[in-house]
Amino acid sequence: MVAPLKVGIAGLGTVGAEVVRLIESEGRTLAERCGRAVQVVAVTARSKAKKRGVDLGGIAWAKDPLRLANDPNVDCLVELIGGAGEPALSAIETALKSGKSVVTANKALIAKHGLRLAAAAEKHGGALNFEAAVGGAIPIVKTLREGLAATGINRVYGILNGTCNYILTRMEQEGLSFAECLKDAQRLGYAEADPSFDVDGDDTAQKLAILASLAFGTKVAQGAVYVEGISSIAPEDLRAASELGYRVKLLGVAMRTVKGIEQRVHPTMVPKSSSIAQVMGVTNAVTIDGEGIAPITLVGPGAGGAATASAVLADIADVARGVRITPFGRPVERLKATEKAPMERHEGGYYIRLMARDLPGTAATIANRLAEQKISIESIVQRHPNGVDAGRSAGKASQVPVLLITYATHEDAVHRALQAVQRDKVISGRPQVIRIEKN
């Protein structure tokens, strides 16, 4: 009989407590699956006194994460503290340097220090598993790291933040404003008191940087991700998208282009018929475009204690079985530098919403400015306001919304055209621009 895998858990929030509970309740299954028992031998958290609804009897209490990482009785450190810096970083690094394996759900840390930690894991022979860092219970890390070993990947994209998808779903289905839906999301516990990390796209960017590295064999490069959040999306954009056959989702997209690798996070119009468009509420989804094969889409719960704990346990089971795969699917020294494709050269279709002066010649002026930049228009709709007259109520000249969908063009051409339109003074306010992603 092989000795049990002795686990130390740092961080006993919702996920940590659920991990302790699952190792206890699913002990027999885990032992059968792994060929050895899995046992929690030590834990640490900020407060020892806090009630967590799990039995910690017989489990040692480490004074801090570093001591837990140094505990010779621990084979595998499970880091559920979070945060891109201390104490998580030192605890993980210490554990790896002593040959221990590490399981973590910490996307911020892996996005920032993943390479350094992976190098330590490779050098000292431990595993560094982070399935729970991206997409909750969806096995996206395993799929990219192991499941598509010889399949070239052209694009990986998805809905990686449940908060944003919840807000956009409610806005679309109920015609509500961003602010109203955010407030509801906060009330329901789907959004933080300070929601900026989620709604500004930074959470998605960290996850995308990790997926891009796994997909393309490149160094994790969070700084190379172009990021735009969802706070500027208005109900009228979602209405227009729907009429045109699209939905708006906050996507993280990483793709190979001739100019390098594009990594971008922004509100995106996706065809209603695509798998990704069907994903509603807090659910996450990732689509992988593999060379020569139809897209693979994985859909599931992206957050929450049980979903995250499910991924953590799968990672622990791999450690228990003795599976040691290089953390990013290839040795760190073989990961290539990310050749960043400049966002100005991004190519795709665009949705543009303008508030135009309701005067003869306005549409022609706009169309000419686009034509100057060689942008072809797939559709243009000029709508006379029904109900509220935006212009009159503000005491200005009468205004009318103009909606445009372009054929594939370049980001900088769109910017130049819209700057020219603004100089022409035929519109008011900032144009709304949403990129279109085809499946």
Next chain:
Amino acid sequence: MVAPLKVGIAGLGTVGAEVVRLIESEGRTLAERCGRAVQVVAVTARSKAKKRGVDLGGIAWAKDPLRLANDPNVDCLVELIGGAGEPALSAIETALKSGKSVVTANKALIAKHGLRLAAAAEKHGGALNFEAAVGGAIPIVKTLREGLAATGINRVYGILNGTCNYILTRMEQEGLSFAECLKDAQRLGYAEADPSFDVDGDDTAQKLAILASLAFGTKVAQGAVYVEGISSIAPEDLRAASELGYRVKLLGVAMRTVKGIEQRVHPTMVPKSSSIAQVMGVTNAVTIDGEGIAPITLVGPGAGGAATASAVLADIADVARGVRITPFGRPVERLKATEKAPMERHEGGYYIRLMARDLPGTAATIANRLAEQKISIESIVQRHPNGVDAGRSAGKASQVPVLLITYATHEDAVHRALQAVQRDKVISGRPQVIRIEKN
């Protein structure tokens, strides 16, 4: 430097040739990912002379699969011959008994002899990987075997046969008959000249039996699968389904019930809003209901040379990395006997289409017979035929279709009620019954 993994491939059809090509073209990536090279050292197929569009220069030609399995120069046998019996069975068994690892795409063989082969793999220390046997490039075997190690599974279900889904999609979208769509599928190469294995549900049943074993830790039991094909589905069923908010899919469903494990393959009405309902054409999809977490759905190409080869290569890569996981996720001797839940006790909603005599009292008779069996009706629609009058054109008394949707009830109650209705002579022909699966 670790020695290369030396692969022998039995079967050089579309998939086999693609595997040879990928190992050659993706050699560097594979070596990086696995920490060692992967090399095809020997192959065998029925005809040596056949043109396959891949370079077999420098690769030994084995006279038959058994000799390939016995070749001491081969570390890993890749079996792509197919069929539940010889020569695949002996070749795999021989390879495993000599301590080699085996990768196979052979669902029929794994469904029938998987336990015996897994036992040989476990005893002699080789891997037995069969990701390509179910769901093509979708990593469903890996997800169930490794990704959900400590998550209890309540249900796994999906669209596992592209031929049937292609036919049902075309029938729905174009209002065509089963026979017309089958003919098109054959013309396009999506269906065999003898389509019965696909359209009668047997292909789905073999795949489902494998998934059920992985999901529930039970012995593979293809004989325990209840199977119904799609040939009786009429365009009017798809039309009615659509009006009622459903689509019809051929599903394989395995679920835990209080009466044991249900395994069933049959045309199924699924809510249009479900992930599985969005899956069109030859695409496959599997949904996993894990304990305490929202469903996980994997969607992707279920067949075709490139998709299958992608899964085969992932399996080979795991062998090369030295990953050895018990083939069914648990040691064979720990797999439980499948406690088969009797189909008569299946519980769920039902769609029923009857051709009723257009006489006063007919609807009441039907409703009474259902009430006698304590079946509650969610909706009942009696339609006067528009255009074609089925009764009159056949020279019989005028007839009218009646569509019923029931609330959850038992299979045997439905049968008893319909037998009574038939005895009442208020309907003609066989009632159409389609089970409803809720997400």
